[in-house]
Amino acid sequence: MNFKLQPIPMTVAYAHPLEHLIKRLTGDEKHAPSAHSTLDVLWVLYDKILRISPETVDAPDRDRFLLSKGHGPAAYYAVLAAKGFIPESWLDDLGSWDSPLGHHPDRVRIPGVEIGTGSLGHGLGIGVGVALGLRAQGFPDARTFVLLGDAELDEGSNHEAIAYASAIRLPLTAIVIDNQSATHGWPGGIAARFPGWASAVVDGRDRVRLQQALDRREAPGLVVARVEPKRGGGR
Secondary structure, eight states, X not given: OOOOOOBOOOOSSSOOTTXXXXXXXXXXXXXXXXXHHTHHHXXXXXXXXXXXXXXXXXXXXXXXXXXXXXXXXXXXXXXXXXXXXXXXXXXXXXXXXXXXXXXXXXXXXXXXXXXXXXXXXXXXXXXXXXXXXXXXXXXXXXXEEEEEEGGGGGSTHHHHHHHHHHHTTOOEEEEEEESSOOSSOOTTOGGGGSTTSEXXXXXXXXXXXXXXXXXXXXTTEEEEEEOOOXXXXXX
């Protein structure tokens, strides 16, 4: 079968500093809405918030970022390339048999990736364990961030993590991308699913507001980033 791979299309209606890198990624078009819903959050995290660099990927007191929303990681790969964690040339070979860039991120093959994800609903529970480990090791300044999709909250395991993090006042920030892809609604919206968490609801395309929300140190904290509704497949 012969076919031509097309660049993964941008789904936002404005120029983005990573657009030239996103366009180099081909072959996962069905998850383009999922990938691009995370684009601005990821850029703000790596450009303004996270204390991590290519030189400190193994530092024990580094900040941790966990991409629970592992479907369609094109935006994640573009950010890692822009920040020097991986060569930009890797972006031209997404998903081939020997490429380090798979359709789900692989922590063994990609510098800077903390966990392998793609099976939805596990990232927040892992984030609770990571934050507990940092606390136990005496790294009070190390922050843990978990990026989830709104549809992931339909998975029950998240609510165990939410309840436990609140009960022990864990220094953990959950970021939920709200692109209206959840199957089940929730009275009061997404923030109502996080009782005991300090919450902020912001425009997920407003990088200034995102930075302000992510700068806050809450124990635990929630940032709901609202973006355009999903069109097509992918969570």
